[in-house]
Amino acid sequence: MPGYRKAVAILMFAVTAWYSEARAGDTPTYSISIVPQFDHRRIEAIWRPIIERLEPMTGFHFQLVMEPTIPAFEKALNAGAYDFAYMNPYHYVVAHRLQGYQPIVRDVENDLYGVVVVAKGTGHRSGPSSQRSGQDL
Template identity: 45%
Template sequence: MLTRRSLLLASAALASAAQAQSGALRLAVVPQFPALELHKAWSPLVEALQSSTGLKLELVLPGSIPAFEEGFLQGQWDLAYMNPYHAVMAHRAQSYKPLVRDDDPLSGLLVVRADSPLRQVGELMDRSIAFPAPNAFGASLYMRALLTEKHGLRFTPQYLKTHSNAYRAVAAGTAIAAGGVKATLDAEPSELRAQLRVLFETPATPSHPLCAHPRVSEASHKQITQALLGLTKLETGRKLLQAAQLDRIVTADYRRDYAPLESLGLDKYVQRN
């Protein structure tokens, strides 16, 4: 009987074969938002990259964060926009190399309804908390570790696939609290943000990088990096980067930016299918 993992591995192998045949570099984006929103944000940027580099790129929007993770762990994606701890996992598993990132730091947030009586994290003891996915870094992985180890909190995690779903569960009253990050909360409509209040915030870390698999040539690394940095010189380019949460784009370095996360002791909170 085929397991979910074996099916994912078979899918990854087929995708790699398809990539080799088409010659396109597959650029996958971690699904923090619904696919329609990600397509709207990333498709114009991918088109601009193709135009300026001459490389053939294919945008891939996995249906869930676990599916995205299986993809990079098996080396399915040539390029991948991923969270900071994904960068650690991807480096260990496949030697992915971070190329660029946004210079704004990443902060995980725990939100409650604006009218909630809750004022301290300890008041969530033995309650259910919504998260996007187990390994969403600031919104879930780092957040759950801090709530457990720093605050001694016992809670039941409820995984709702995207940041947007988690925020909306709190606003609708179906979740008492939810994990997210500042960037995704800021991207939500003002009407939704007005219904939420930040109860707790994690320490800041470097933000999501765009990483490349080692099979992608160094020449392509340079082309992609230079093209993305070059977009900052044009108003239209800056808008494309802002939509993809790369508006303060800088070069990234694994040892400087992401290797320090290895010491946080988060491996025991990572969940695999």
């Protein structure tokens, strides 16, 4: 689980940098989904604290969307259903091709790498610094 702590810190920095100019009274809600490779309770235990830290830092709400199965996640992801998603590289390749999802953070501390992507049309193309795009963080 130590890799998640680093990914959490990077994700919070990236989202905070992008959305730091929140307008008063305007509180958008962004969906975030995680590929369901674990039991929903474990996903909730890992990601709920991340969301709870992101919300006051950004001024936005994040709705954690958990699909019942990996095929259900893939179907929704490939339809562009999420604003943010955490997935493995295979899912990213397909989601990028079908919906234009862009990577903003990747987890490199595990044997199977993961990436956090942002939906096409948000205006965001890379992390806080374009010079860091695609690099290990």
